[in-house]
Amino acid sequence: MKKIPQRTCVVCGNKIDKNKLIRIVKNNEDQIFYDKTGKANGRGAYICSNETCIESLEKSNVLNRTFKMEVNKEIKQKIKEDVVNGKR
Ligand SMILES: [Zn+2]
Numbered sequence: 001m002k003k004i005p006q007r008t009c010v011v012c013g014n015k016i017d018k019n020k021l022i023r024i025v026k027n028n029e030d031q032i033f034y035d036k037t038g039k040a041n042g043r044g045a046y047i048c049s050n051e052t053c054i055e056s057l058e059k060s061n062v063l064n065r066t067f068k069m070e071v072n073k074e075i076k077q078k079i080k081e082d083v084v085n086g087k088r
Helices: 051-059 062-067 073-087
Strands: 006-008 015-017 021-026 032-034 043-048
Touching (some): 043 051, 043 062, 051 062
Antiparallel strands (some): 021 032
């Protein structure tokens, strides 16, 4: 049996199968974005694909903590929009 790798959601802290999570990436230019392919270079963070976690990603400072930098509101909104649109 093949074991699916698990990652921790940075919002709720639950461990979930990697292929069910959404990957957010910070690249070398300190740009933060939704990594649709899951293969972008940079430091990755994972969140659940449920509404609660996506909402708190925008409203909380979890990305600031995860990437150790100030992530402004516009960037968080953009990520949320991309995630929501990408799911459809
Ligand atoms: Zn979560």
